[in-house]
Amino acid sequence: MRFVDEYRDPAAARALVSRITELAGDDHFKLMEVCGGHTHTIYRHGIEHILPDAVELVHGPGCPVCVIPMGRIDDAITVAERPGVIFTCFGDMMRVPGSKGNLLAAKARGADVRFVYSPLDALRVAVENPAREVVFFAVGFETTAPSTAVTVLRARAEAVSNFTVFSNHVTIVPPMKAILDSPDLRLDGFLGPGHVSTVVGQRPYRFVPEIYRKPVVTAGFEPLDILQAIEMLLLQIREGRCCVENQYTRCVREEGNPRALEILAEVFELRPHFEWRGLGFISESALKLRGELAHFDAELRYSVPGVRVADPKACQCGEVLKGAIKPWECKVFGTACTPETPIGTCMVSSEGACAAYYNFGRLHRDVAVSMGATN
Amino acid sequence: MCLGIPGEIVEIVDPVRQLAKVDVAGVCRNVNYGLLEHEGIGPGDWVLVHVGFAMSKIDEAEAERAMEGLRLMGQAFRDEMRAVVDSNIS
Numbered sequence: 001m002r003f004v005d006e007y008r009d010p011a012a013a014r015a016l017v018s019r020i021t022e023l024a025g026d027d028h029f030k031l032m033e034v035c036g037g038h039t040h041t042i043y044r045h046g047i048e049h050i051l052p053d054a055v056e057l058v059h060g061p062g063c064p065v066c067v068i069p070m071g072r073i074d075d076a077i078t079v080a081e082r083p084g085v086i087f088t089c090f091g092d093m094m095r096v097p098g099s100k101g102n103l104l105a106a107k108a109r110g111a112d113v114r115f116v117y118s119p120l121d122a123l124r125v126a127v128e129n130p131a132r133e134v135v136f137f138a139v140g141f142e143t144t145a146p147s148t149a150v151t152v153l154r155a156r157a158e159a160v161s162n163f164t165v166f167s168n169h170v171t172i173v174p175p176m177k178a179i180l181d182s183p184d185l186r187l188d189g190f191l192g193p194g195h196v197s198t199v200v201g202q203r204p205y206r207f208v209p210e211i212y213r214k215p216v217v218t219a220g221f222e223p224l225d226i227l228q229a230i231e232m233l234l235l236q237i238r239e240g241r242c243c244v245e246n247q248y249t250r251c252v253r254e255e256g257n258p259r260a261l262e263i264l265a266e267v268f269e270l271r272p273h274f275e276w277r278g279l280g281f282i283s284e285s286a287l288k289l290r291g292e293l294a295h296f297d298a299e300l301r302y303s304v305p306g307v308r309v310a311d312p313k314a315c316q317c318g319e320v321l322k323g324a325i326k327p328w329e330c331k332v333f334g335t336a337c338t339p340e341t342p343i344g345t346c347m348v349s350s351e352g353a354c355a356a357y358y359n360f361g362r363l364h365r366d367v368a369v370s371m372g373a374t375n
Numbered sequence: 376m377c378l379g380i381p382g383e384i385v386e387i388v389d390p391v392r393q394l395a396k397v398d399v400a401g402v403c404r405n406v407n408y409g410l411l412e413h414e415g416i417g418p419g420d421w422v423l424v425h426v427g428f429a430m431s432k433i434d435e436a437e438a439e440r441a442m443e444g445l446r447l448m449g450q451a452f453r454d455e456m457r458a459v460v461d462s463n464i465s
């Protein structure tokens with residue numbers, strides 16, 4: 001239990017681990033953390049090594065950078081390379097590989113690609129450069145989608161005509177459903193995402209216990225949060241209950257953020273289909289601008305090729321995103337695919353399972369193996 | 376982009392555009408508070424900031440805990456803070 005000492009409250013961590021061990025007994029539980037932030041915490045603090053063998057954590061599809069398919073990056077580059085365009089995106093998106101390189105490479109070839117902290121920074125670039133066309137590469141789950149929505153409404157209110165959004169916003173429930181429907185994965189419960197839930201609340205997850213008979217516990221991002229959420233999941237299972245519970249009451253309300261949900265509904269509508277890296281097409285899983293905001297939609301203003309590009313053969317991100325394999329089980333992990341030269345998306349963002357494991361997990365695993373503390 | 380960084384509202388700078396000056400981990404930047412309008416936001420309140428937007432109201436103790444967690448993230452947090460420093464929302 002070496003890593004426990006790094007925790008804010010080692011005694012509490014120890015107590016939780018022994019409760020979890022007791023609850024798990026001789027059975028085996030597979031729990032999925034949906035959110036990339038949780039994956040990061042789990043590897044950063046070696047949580048899987050302080051858990052008993054009976055509890056296995058699998059990493060889910062909740063890192064928005066990781067789920068962007070190659071074709072969308074190729075589309076982004078096509079738009080970025082149009083003369084007169086200033087293409088703005090979050091820093092993380094610059095290194096996501098498309099089939100012919102990433103946005104950084106496009107920038108090196110002369111495209112005007114700039115990274116921004118906020119969609120409102122992108123809007124400001126548009127206001128300051130009236131002769132240019134500014135495109136914002138919008139990505140993220142319900143955590144960031146309301147920010148894009150507010151920005152679009154402001155662009156409309158202030159009649160900014162040289163600003164468009166290339167929307168790749170996705171929603172959290174459809175991939176959870178896709179994973180629950182996939183035949184090759186047996187899960188016993190979910191750690192629900194923290195930040196996404198501040199927006200969507202707890203209600204959208206009710207189908208998981210009601211239809212699939214699996215418990216969900218929304219969790220915060222500290223190691224103790226995750227341990228406590230695991231305990232709550234096991235407790236539900238052992239007591240024969242099955243429902244949506246909230247461990248992260250410090251931030252997440254039952255009803256979420258009603259204002260954010262209202263603005264989302266005002267600005268976005270569901271796309272009939274959207275391709276997810278590794279998960280394929282999932283219906284009604286992504287957001288595009290509503291018809292009345294079409295003039296802010298980059299996909300309508302520019303002819304975006306919309307090609308579908310298969311993932312590179314060596315890449316096993318799909319299996320990682322579904323929790324079917326662990327990052328280190330991918331053939332190219334740590335050799336051809338590293339954070340410096342990512343082949344797959346899961347190696348790009350620090351919340352991607354492969355990058356998180358590459359940066360922290362290996363160390364913990366090696367130490368834990370040498371201590372005989374792991375499976 | 377997924378990191379929520381705690382910040383303390385310093386002052387409301389533009390009620391029409393719903394912008395407040397927020398001290399985000401020691402860096403003062405404008406942040407949009409429109410998504411928390413219904414909660415009533417004012418100087419001294421703590422919020423979690425995502426991509427230039429205040430997304431949830433938190434208490435000071437939670438802000439401290441969240442900061443501690445972020446510092447432990449190392450590079451990812453430093454990258455995010457670099458983006459915050461360059462931010463210039465108006």
Ligand code: SF4
Nearest residue numbers: 317330337344347354
């Ligand atoms: S190691 Fe690279 S290619 Fe393999 S799953 Fe991870 S990100 Fe994808």
